[in-house]
Amino acid sequence: MTRSFFRMVILACLALTLTGCSGAGYVAQSLKGHAGIMAARQSVSKLIADPSTPEALRARMESASAIRQFASDELDLPDNASYRSYVDIGRDYVTIAVYAAPEFSLTPLVWCFPVFGCVPYRGYFSRDAVAKTVRELQQQGLDVHVTGITAYSTLGWSSDPLLSTMFTQDRTYLASLVFHELAHQRVYVNDDTAFNEAFAVAVEMTGVRKWLNALGDAAGLARYEAGLERNAEFLALVAKTKSELAGIYAGSGTVQNKRAEKAAAIERLRTRYRRMRDESWAGYGGYDNWVEGPVNNAKLAATSVYNDLVPAFLRLFDLCLQDYPRFYAAVARLDRLAKDERTEALVSAKSCG
Template identity: 45%
Template sequence: MPTTLLIEMLDRVRRLSVPLLGAWLLSGCSTLDYYGQLARGQLALLYARQPVQKLIDDPAQAPELRQRLARTQEARAFASARLGLPDNGSYRVYADIQRPYVVWNLFATPEFSLQPQTHCFPVAGCVAYRGYYELGRARGAAALLGQEGLDTWVGGVEAYSTLGWFDDPLLNTMLRWDDDRLAALIFHELAHQRLYVPGDTAFNESFASFVEREGLRQWRASRGLASGDDAESERRDRLTRLVLDTRERLERLYASGLPIESMRQAKAEEFERLRRDYRAMRDRDWGGFNRYDAWVEGPMNNAKLLPFGLYDQWVPAFSALFRAAGGSWPAFYQRARELGELSQQKRTQALESLMANR
């Protein structure tokens, strides 16, 4: 993601997870080239890994790096001992990949639709993006799709999960975050290893986001700290609501049957309305807090709105499920797994029922 988008609101957007496996199951020159770059990127990442404890114990390493890594290992141990998350080599290794992002995700939609162009992968199922280890490749693919009349957006990814197929490393891209955000990421990505339903991104990300939030709350409580920055959480949620409201209005617009030029003008007006509403909220309610300005004021299209809502849609349902499980992580995971085994329709109905009764 461009540096102008390094804002906490979009941390979750930048953590869309997909395992990079199964290239041999697909054919075609362009497909082979795409999976070839994924395989090369993943192998380079694996090659760069080093045991975290070895770096912590090495006096030749920078003191700040050793201190940051030591704090991550406290959160990593808490994840398995207290949150019931996998106890494996993930986040017990470190890789400095010498770049600001590990992968760039490309999202695409038709000009007058919010339905994403989807891509199906072995293990992960179908997702609404494609990942590239090189920014130039992502931008090149976006340009080709743009020539076909699609809306596109490229966002940098600072971490992703291989769902336990490999020992996922801590990355230099992650260490610019503060300790809480880094601990939250570890909880989130390990939750994907705990439970993953192929093809249901909203379920997977909402599940992991709940584990992240509740895990962070318990992690802070274990150290005698308050729950966290409620004001920042409230600002993030309100911006998300503005974006989701914009999406709803755009969906109605695209279903209206207006002539193309009229629809195109109305689409631009909706994006400008989003900017106006954001500025009013920022100035009226946030005292000029402007961390999200660059994202809101930058170029807008359908694809840029796609990730919003994926991480939050079912979080209240999982919160209700956790309470129903008596706050027991093993019982919660078992009930969540049972939901994951349902058909898509029945799973959605169950989650809606949990939302209604929360």
Template identity: 60%
Template sequence: MKRVFRWLAAFLLASTLTGCTGVSYYAQSVAGHVEIMAARKNVAGLIQNPSTPAPLRAKLTKASAIRRFATDELAEPDNSSYRSYVDIGRDNVTYAVFAAPQFSLAPVTWCFPVFGCVPYKGYFSAKSAVESAADLKRKGLDVYISGVTAYSTLGWFSDPLLSTMLRQDDSYIASLIFHELAHQKIYVNNDSAFNEAFAVSVETTGTRKWLRATGNSAGLRRYETNRRRSADFLRLIAETRVELAQVYGSPRAPKQMAAAKAAAIDRLRVRYRQMRDTHWGGYRGYDAWFAAPINNAKLAATSVYGEQVPAFLRLFDLCGDDYPRFYAAVRRIGNLPQTSRVEALKTVAACH
């Protein structure tokens, strides 16, 4: 724990020197993270402890096997991350606040030492996230708050399993572990779209591989159905982003532009209901997302995780489903200038 406090103190000092944002913001980040780290319990010990509730023991046993699979089969880091557990006693570990101008799809970014610039600010307190969003809204920005079930310190600390990660089925646990460990494997400063799409590609291919390896054919069918729905959802968002980009690039007056923006979002909801009721057979898992307010910040947050994923999956195929080769190819592209990465992903024809 002493090492943790020393590094966090250095992190705070670097933050104040760079002037990226207020000291109070870093203070809440440090306090929230230290609280979680101090509450860690060894997973193996909990599994062996007869007082551990049976449902939790079963979840931790499965998570432990998934963790081994990540190293043995996906070539992800073999370290102490996800070998401890914390019950955080709430629905989300952090809350991400996204913002974008009223007539732009480009998200506002914030820059931090070590982690670079990202299109969100994270808070351990829901109240702090709401207050931050309100302040950004007063500045005329679109805002969106998203609850987060897991986060990565990129290998700086031994990230624990969290109670929020164990709420759903085994496929969900696997996808989170594979995703967060992917961030430890490769992380490119100042390019969240690249980092998240890469992690999603490892999450997706890894979860499929794990479900096949464990003979969970029913789980694999459910997972593939959910992935298809997610792809359909992202296509709807991409279509609306194209519409809105045309609106924002037009010479309309602000009042006319606001009306055109609202109309495009209304069409998005209509297209969603049509897809839900016909193509999805009435599946309502995305209803809450569409029922809540939709704005540029929400659309930007969604696109960060999805737009480049097909390109990474194609690269994985080109690498013969070989994770070390895939990681080497991703590193090579990640070392390119930021403006060249998207084109390189789109046009890559071989794994080298």
């Protein structure tokens, strides 16, 4: 899910253009949380050089430093101070994102901020603020989805650090986060989260493949490709359920009937998933928590933000002969179009432009 909430709120509020920000308390917790992280930064290079640095931490920093340099040298991503410092935040997630959608719609709510536009989620450092927002949204009859975030970007306006939450899995996971967040610094389009996130996912995917190939890590690449294949199969299940729900919501049934049919469609998703997990994935349960937890319109809509346009971006990357500067230039040209025209141009592209 989203890893880049604060490139909107932090920058808008730092610019002191607060008109439209949703409450002084919301702004205050955002600024306080971000400022605390920035104040705790430690230089990666100094941690590597310092003989008192624990060996496990030094190894992580050395790996992160190499990944960061690869991003600029080989993927043409910004060569700046971002992800060259480190903060141990002492918790599982750096922020928490809240999504919401109507009971009978898969279109998520959006929240708008001055200067940097609108996004289909809100992010918080404060758990109390999350609980308050969830209660308010649910009281309006909305479906709500809450998810932890491991990294965020300020689009290069501040020197974003590596966070301890980015090291919870293997180095491939770390590389995917670094490439994804730096991609947002290369191209960012206001008011088009689905475009921005799918672009970053495409850079992340192609970048990780190139990085693993450069390392000669055939086993790591095989694991990564297997994970992408499982993810594609899972997203296909989700897409099928969303299609079923869209038909239900567009129908003429009563509220009670639609609720019953909605619940049945979600239960079918769980049944299909379990069958796929047990029969095709040899019991791999990496999506169990997602499926067995609450599933609603907000959660389903969140998957679209990151994934729906990824195939179109990957195709454009191939049309640009897998040349990153040409690819970024082609994507940047799409920014000149209106949102609907931009999506259509991306999906129907027949050349690099």
